[in-house]
Structures are given as C-alpha cells and as structure tokens.
Amino acid sequence: MTDLLNAIVAIANYVLIPGLAYGSQLSLGALGVTLIYGILRFSNFAHGDTMAFGTMVTILFTWWFQSIGISIAPLPTALLALPFGIVLTALLVLGTDRVVYRFYRARRAAPVILVIVSMGVMFMMNGLVRFIIGPDDQRFADGARFLIKAREFKQWTGLSEGLAIRTSQAITVVTAVVVVALLFWFLMKTRTGKSMRAYSDNEDLALLSGISPERVVMITWLIVAALATVAGVLYGLDKSFKPFTYFQLLLPIFASAVVGGLGNPIGAIAGGFVVAFSEVTITYAWKKVLVYLLPEDLEPAGLAQLLSTDYKFAVSFALLIMVLLFRPTGLFRGKTA
Amino acid sequence: MKKLLMATATTALMAAGAAQGEEIKIGIILGFTGPIESLTPQMADGAELAIREVSDSGKLLGGATVTPVRADSTCIDAAAATAAAERLITSDGVKGIMGADCSGVTGAILSNVAVPNGIVMISPSATSPGLSTAEDNGLFFRTAPSDARQGEVMTQVILDRGLKSVAVTYTNNDYGKGLADSFKSAFEAAGGTVTISAAHEDGKADYAAEVGALASAGGEALVVAGYVDQGGSGIVRAALDAGAFDTFVFPDGMISDKLTENFGTEIDGSFGQHPGTDSPGVARFGEMVAGKFDATSPFAPESYDAAALILLAMQAAGSSDPAAYKDKVMEVANAPGEKIYPGELAKALEILANGGDVDYVGASAVELIGPGESAGNYREIEIRDGKITTARYR
Numbered sequence: 001m002t003d004l005l006n007a008i009v010a011i012a013n014y015v016l017i018p019g020l021a022y023g024s025q026l027s028l029g030a031l032g033v034t035l036i037y038g039i040l041r042f043s044n045f046a047h048g049d050t051m052a053f054g055t056m057v058t059i060l061f062t063w064w065f066q067s068i069g070i071s072i073a074p075l076p077t078a079l080l081a082l083p084f085g086i087v088l089t090a091l092l093v094l095g096t097d098r099v100v101y102r103f104y105r106a107r108r109a110a111p112v113i114l115v116i117v118s119m120g121v122m123f124m125m126n127g128l129v130r131f132i133i134g135p136d137d138q139r140f141a142d143g144a145r146f147l148i149k150a151r152e153f154k155q156w157t158g159l160s161e162g163l164a165i166r167t168s169q170a171i172t173v174v175t176a177v178v179v180v181a182l183l184f185w186f187l188m189k190t191r192t193g194k195s196m197r198a199y200s201d202n203e204d205l206a207l208l209s210g211i212s213p214e215r216v217v218m219i220t221w222l223i224v225a226a227l228a229t230v231a232g233v234l235y236g237l238d239k240s241f242k243p244f245t246y247f248q249l250l251l252p253i254f255a256s257a258v259v260g261g262l263g264n265p266i267g268a269i270a271g272g273f274v275v276a277f278s279e280v281t282i283t284y285a286w287k288k289v290l291v292y293l294l295p296e297d298l299e300p301a302g303l304a305q306l307l308s309t310d311y312k313f314a315v316s317f318a319l320l321i322m323v324l325l326f327r328p329t330g331l332f333r334g335k336t337a
Numbered sequence: 338m339k340k341l342l343m344a345t346a347t348t349a350l351m352a353a354g355a356a357q358g359e360e361i362k363i364g365i366i367l368g369f370t371g372p373i374e375s376l377t378p379q380m381a382d383g384a385e386l387a388i389r390e391v392s393d394s395g396k397l398l399g400g401a402t403v404t405p406v407r408a409d410s411t412c413i414d415a416a417a418a419t420a421a422a423e424r425l426i427t428s429d430g431v432k433g434i435m436g437a438d439c440s441g442v443t444g445a446i447l448s449n450v451a452v453p454n455g456i457v458m459i460s461p462s463a464t465s466p467g468l469s470t471a472e473d474n475g476l477f478f479r480t481a482p483s484d485a486r487q488g489e490v491m492t493q494v495i496l497d498r499g500l501k502s503v504a505v506t507y508t509n510n511d512y513g514k515g516l517a518d519s520f521k522s523a524f525e526a527a528g529g530t531v532t533i534s535a536a537h538e539d540g541k542a543d544y545a546a547e548v549g550a551l552a553s554a555g556g557e558a559l560v561v562a563g564y565v566d567q568g569g570s571g572i573v574r575a576a577l578d579a580g581a582f583d584t585f586v587f588p589d590g591m592i593s594d595k596l597t598e599n600f601g602t603e604i605d606g607s608f609g610q611h612p613g614t615d616s617p618g619v620a621r622f623g624e625m626v627a628g629k630f631d632a633t634s635p636f637a638p639e640s641y642d643a644a645a646l647i648l649l650a651m652q653a654a655g656s657s658d659p660a661a662y663k664d665k666v667m668e669v670a671n672a673p674g675e676k677i678y679p680g681e682l683a684k685a686l687e688i689l690a691n692g693g694d695v696d697y698v699g700a701s702a703v704e705l706i707g708p709g710e711s712a713g714n715y716r717e718i719e720i721r722d723g724k725i726t727t728a729r730y731r
Contacts, residue, residue: 013579013580014545014549014552014553014579015549018545018546018549137540146578149580150578150579150580150581151580151583153580154580162579162580163580164578164579164580166578235542238543239542239543240542240543240571241542242540242542244540245540245541245542279546280546280549283546283549283550284546284549284550284553285533285549285550285553285554286553287553287554288552288553288555289553303533303550303553303554304553305550305553308535308550309535309537309546309547309549309550310509310536310538312546
C-alpha cells in the first residue's frame with residue numbers, strides 16, 4: 001500500500017504537477033497564436049518574442065516596485081506589475097500592426113508573405129528585448145516559493161517520496177483557468193466576441209453585416225498581447241527569464257496550436273496539455289515508479305526512459321509532423337493550414 | 338679614462354674567467370600568440386625567474402650560466418609549435434624545454450620533437466589525461482595535475498564520508514564529460530556505484546526533466562560537474578525544489594561565492610573539492626616576484642617549478658645531458674630530502690652538489706606521481722551554515 005502511495009506521489013511530483021504548469025503556459029501561448037491565425041489568417045512567428053517583450057516589461061516594473069518597497073507577499077510582485085506589462089505590450093503590437101501588418105493586409109497579401117513578415121518582426125523584437133534587458137538569465141520571482149515543500153511533505157506523511165508544489169506552479173494553473181474562462185466568456189457572450197468569431201468564419205459576410213474589420217483586428221491584438229504577456233510572465237516565474245528560451249518556446253507553442261487545430265481556441269488548450277504531457281512522460285525515467293509498483297523480480301535494470309531529456313524538443317517536432325501527416329486539421333478541426 | 342677602460346676590461350675578463358662552466362640554454366615554449374596569450378607572459382616570467390635565480394647563484398654544475406630562449410607554441414597550431422620546438426633544439430641547442438602549454442601542442446611537440454631528439458620536457462599547464470599514457474621514453478613531466486586526477490580525489494572525498502552510491506550530472510562539454518568519465522571509472526574501481534551519468538545542457542530555463550531522471554536513478558548524493566553560473570545551479574535548484582537530493586558534491590566548476598549566494602543554507606552538508614593548497618610556497622613565490630608581474634596568474638607558479646625542476650635534476654645528475662638528468666627529475670621533486678621552497682634554489686644546488694637529497698616543494702607544492710605528473714593539491718570544502726568552509730587539504 002505504501003508502495004502504491006509512493007508511486008503516486010512520485011508521478012505527481014515529477015510528471016503531473018510540472019506537466020500541468022507547463023501545459024497551462026503552452027496553452028496560453030497557443031491561444032495567442034491560434035487567435036492570430038483565426039482572425040488575421042497567418043502564423044505569427046513573432047509570438048515567442050512578444051511573450052519575451054511582455055515579460056521584460058513586467059520584470060522592469062517588478063524591479064521598480066521592489067526597489068520602492070511595494071509588495072503583495074506572499075504572492076510574487078510580478079503579478080502586480082503584470083497589467084503594466086500588458087499595456088506596454090499592447091502598445092507595441094498595435095504599433096507593429098499599424099506600421100507593418102496593416103500595409104500587407106490592405107493589399108490582401110498571401111498568408112505566406114505575412115508569415116515571412118512576422119519573422120522579420122520576430123527578429124526586430126528579439127533585438128529590442130536583448131538591447132533593453134540583455135541576453136542573460138533574469139530572476140524576478142519573490143514572495144513565498146513553496147505551497148508544499150518536499151521535505152515537509154515527507155515528514156507529514158511518512159512516505160519516502162516527497163511532493164513539492166511551488167507557488168508559481170499553483171499561480172500558473174489558477175491564472176490560466178481564470179484567463180481562459182474570461183476569454184471564452186468574451187468570445188461566446190459579448191457582441192464584440194461574436195463579431196470576432198463571425199469575422200473569423202467568413203470575412204466577406206462579416207463585412208457585409210457591418211462589422212468593422214480594423215476594430216476586430218485591434219481587439220484581437222489587444223487580447224493577444226494580454227495572453228502573450230500572461231503566458232510569458234507565468235513561464236518566467238515558474239522557470240526563469242532568458243530571451244533565447246522564449247524564442248525556443250515557439251516550437252512547442254506552434255506544436256500545441258497545430259495539434260489542437262489552428263484557429264480553434266479549445267484545440268489550443270487541449271494541444272498545450274497534449275504537448276506538455278508528451279514531453280514530460282516520454283523523457284521521464286520511470287524506473288523509480290516501476291520499482292514501487294512491480295514485484296521485485298520484475299524491476300527494470302535500466303532507467304525505463306524512452307528518450308533522453310536532451311530530446312525534449314524532438315517530441316514536439318514529432319507530434320507536429322504526425323498531426324500534419326495524419327490529421328492536418330488537428331484534433332479539434334481547426335482551419336486547414 | 339684609460340684606466341677606467343682597463344679596469345672594465347679586466348673585470349670583464351675576470352668575470353668570464355670565473356664563469357668557466359658551460360653555458361646552458363633552456364627553451365621556453367609557450368603560446369605567446371593564440372587563445373591563452375594573456376597568461377603566457379606571466380608563465381614565461383615565472384620560468385625565467387627560476388632560471389635567473391639558478392644562473393646568478395653560480396652553483397649549477399660548478400658555475401654554469403643558464404639562459405632562456407623563448408619560442409611560440411601558438412597553443413593550437415601543432416605544425417607551428419613543432420617547427421618552433423625543432424628550431425629550439427637544432428639551432429639554439431637547448432638542453433631542456435619548459436613547456437608546452439596547451440595539451441594538443443604539447444603532445445605534438447613531445448612525439449615529433451622531444452622524443453626523437455631525446456630532450457626533457459616539463460609542461461606547467463597541459464592537463465589532458467591523454468598525456469599520462471603518451472609514449473615519452475621518460476622524457477615528459479608536468480607540474481600541472483591531469484584532469485583525471487580530480488576524479489580520483491573526488492572519489493576519495495566521497496568514500497571518506499561513507500557514501501557508496503551517487504548520481505552524476507555533467508555539463509555537456511569536454512570539461513564536464515572528461516571529469517564525469519574519470520570520476521565514474523575511479524569511483525567504480527574503488528567499489529562505489531554510479532547510478533546514472535547524464536549530461537545537461539547549459540542555459541536552459543528549467544531542469545526539472547533532467548532532475549526527474551536523476552532522481553529516478555537514485556543515489557545518496559548528486560555529483561554536479563557543471564558551472565555555477567550556468568546549468569549547474571539550475572540542476573541544484575530543481576533538485577532542491579523537487580526534494581530529489583539533499584546532498585551535493587561540487588567539483589571546481591561549482592565552487593565559488595555564487596554557490597552560497599544562490600543556495601545559502603539549503604545545501605548545508607554538501608561538499609566538494611577544487612585545486613588549492615595551503616603550502617607556504619605560493620606566498621614565498623609572491624614575495625619573490627614582488628609585483629614585477631602578476632604572481633597569482635594561472636600556471637605562473639607551475640612554470641617557475643617546471644624550470645627549477647629541470648635545473649635541479651641537472652645538478653643531481655651532474656650533467657646537462659637530458660639522457661642523464663631525465664631520471665633525476667622524480668628524485669628531486671619528491672621526498673625524501675630537505676624541502677625546497679621558491680627562493681631557495683641556491684641552497685638546493687648546494688645540497689645536491691654535496692651529494693645530499695632534496696624534496697622540491699616549490700610554488701605549487703610539487704609532488705610528482707605516476708608517469709611524472711603533479712598529484713595536484715585539492716582543497717576539500719564543506720558547506721556549513723550557508724558558508725564554504727575548508728574541511729582539509731589533500
């Protein structure tokens with residue numbers, strides 16, 4: 001019985017909780033990508049760096065708050081700085097839309113041209129972030145670090161496996177749930193949300209029924225800026241902030257959006273968790289869990305690890321390719337890419 | 338005026354007459370250009386300091402003078418280094434080589450020039466384990482420890498604390514891999530178990546997955562052969578967060594104030610080792626240099642010792658012929674005998690001339706082991722109350 005409990009705790013500690021937090025971060029990122037794809041009709045490669053920009057602004061405000069002694073302990077100060085990050089990121093993406101994307105939209109440029117344009121924007125933002133905050137690691141998490149500490153958990157329960165829940169992981173999951181609920185309420189219930197969905201379904205019909213396209217585009221960018229900043233800040237709080245890792249996040253985020261079905265918000269969320277849990281379960285060494293569960297003579301000699309952790313990104317790649325080969329519209333029937 | 342000239346000439350003649358011993362040349366071949374060009378001037382200064390000390394004493398082989406000849410090893414270009422060493426031997430006629438510096442060119446000079454010409458070579462800084470087994474006809478020594486040595490020392494440190502099984506993670510480069518491999522073979526040879534030896538990439542945001550694999554393999558402690566400014570700290574952070582390991586073993590790349598700054602009392606009870614010595618030799622070397630160059634520059638003390646060892650071995654053999662004095666290098670470097678510190682080379686020459694025995698300690702606490710390489714000196718540390726404390730020296 002204790003063996004079973006130990007196995008469950010080990011799985012929760014190394015697979016369930018990290019996967020849940022990572023999946024929430026990916027889902028929020030993928031929602032942004034999928035909204036742009038659904039409404040503006042291109043794959044926004046600058047999304048990772050938009051996240052980096054939003055996080056950077058939030059970090060700068062966090063540092064400022066810390067220096068003048070404002071805090072909301074035990075919660076991290078970054079949550080207080082988050083709205084400022086969102087506002088500045090919104091200004092940035094509206095600015096790029098105004099000077100870059102609008103030009104191509106007016107000419108009804110092919111999506112592939114917009115993809116290339118978004119790569120240009122990506123490099124610009126990439127440079128901007130590095131120019132302002134530098135390419136190094138930045139830590140900005142403060143407040144209580146743990147909800148449950150591994151060592152204390154062992155003492156309470158008497159189990160040999162510890163369970164740790166970091167504050168940042170809990171905040172990530174709670175924030176993700178709140179943000180997703182708000183987004184769906186907005187898309188399903190409000191007039192503006194409905195007009196966005198109409199525009200996404202059929203641009204010409206939406207125009208005929210009097211929906212202003214520029215207004216829809218602006219609101220989309222505002223939502224995307226908020227989603228990107230929240231996703232970026234949560235990832236940075238949970239792990240650490242480094243411009244390059246945000247650039248690398250683009251791959252799992254796109255994998256999530258495509259797996260779930262590009263342009264489909266529910267798909268983006270499901271895709272985020274599918275990718276996160278695939279990465280974690282495939283690279284986890286199951287030896288410990290198996291040793292608890294199996295009778296002694298069946299215990300594995302090796303680590304029972306399918307792929308070395310170095311190949312984490314390969315998992316997203318493989319998923320992306322499999323979905324594109326066998327079900328190009330994704331699990332939840334998005335638009336065909 | 339005439340008188341003065343006469344006097345000068347006479348003095349010069351007398352001086353020449355006094356130094357009737359032979360004139361010995363010692364080659365100093367270091368990478369004066371290339372990747373470590375900022376270190377080599379101090380290394381050469383260190384070696385020349387020892388050469389001048391011996392030459393000025395007038396006690397070597399009944400009053401021989403010693404002059405250094407510098408040559409450029411480039412650190413990376415084996416062909417250029419070989420040509421430079423060839424020139425030192427054939428055209429300058431050096432009787433021994435202090436160098437080379439980087440492991441690659443050192444191996445090239447050893448096999449292409451030193452062995453065919455039968456010249457003794459003492460490197461102050463080549464640390465590659467491969468040189469321990471290189472074919473050298475007893476001509477090659479080094480005052481720097483092989484990288485493999487830290488693996489053996491770490492094995493001893495861990496076993497002495499009663500730990501029998503450990504997990505290892507290393508930064509994915511030559512340093513990390515070399516250290517992890519040498520540790521693994523040493524630890525297993527000593528009866529310990531390495532449950533897993535897994536690489537980690539530097540510069541990632543999150544090491545939870547790596548720690549998951551390490552934790553699954555288990556072990557009483559986690560050896561982190563990484564960098565404190567890089568993934569090494571990330572691994573420790575993730576391991577502490579997940580409660581995977583409580584005790585860590587830190588090799589040299591991890592030991593700095595940054596470590597205790599990052600983790601404080603969370604890593605109390607963890608331990609490790611890094612090169613270091615409490616020998617008074619370093620301080621004496623610093624006093625001798627007296628600010629003429631940076632005495633704390635890496636490998637400057639080892640360079641002084643390398644040059645001193647060549648000359649002391651000559652004295653012990655009573656000859657500057659490499660074939661004769663190569664067998665004396667280990668003798669003068671190790672016990673028994675009177676301990677010799679920097680600045681005491683004249684005393685050592687005198688003892689040797691009288692048939693006595695010396696144990697050269699020098700600036701870097703030289704102790705040559707195995708195939709003629711420094712045993713290296715390591716400081717064993719322990720984290721107590723969030724501070725790095727010295728446990729002992731090995």
